[in-house]
Amino acid sequence: MLATNNIDKKIITLLPALSAQQKKAVLTVVKTFVEAHAEAWDEDAYTQEMNKRCADFENGTTETFTIEEAIAAAKASFSEKLKNTNAL
Numbered sequence: 001m002l003a004t005n006n007i008d009k010k011i012i013t014l015l016p017a018l019s020a021q022q023k024k025a026v027l028t029v030v031k032t033f034v035e036a037h038a039e040a041w042d043e044d045a046y047t048q049e050m051n052k053r054c055a056d057f058e059n060g061t062t063e064t065f066t067i068e069e070a071i072a073a074a075k076a077s078f079s080e081k082l083k084n085t086n087a088l
Contacts, residue, residue, distance in 0.1 A: 018026065056062035065073070 015023065015026075053062070057064060
C-alpha cells in the first residue's frame with residue numbers, strides 16, 4: 001500500500017508539468033488500461049464459466065489431471081520442443 005501511495009504522489013506531482021495535449025495522451029493510455037481490465041474481468045461471464053466447469057467436473061463430463069500429471073506433460077512437451085530445435 002505504501003508503494004501505491006508513493007506512485008500516486010509522484011503522478012500528482014508530475015501532472016501539472018504536462019501540456020493539455022500530453023494530459024490527453026496520458027488519459028487515453030489510462031482509459032485503455034482500465035477498459036482492458038474491465039473486459040478481461042467480466043464477473044458474470046467468469047461466474048458462469050466457473051459454474052459450468054464445476055458442473056462438468058461433478059458430472060464426470062470433463063477430463064481432469066492431477067498436478068503431477070500436468071507437470072509431467074509440461075516437462076515432456078518442453079523436452080520434445082528442445083529436441084525438435086536441436087537444442088539438446
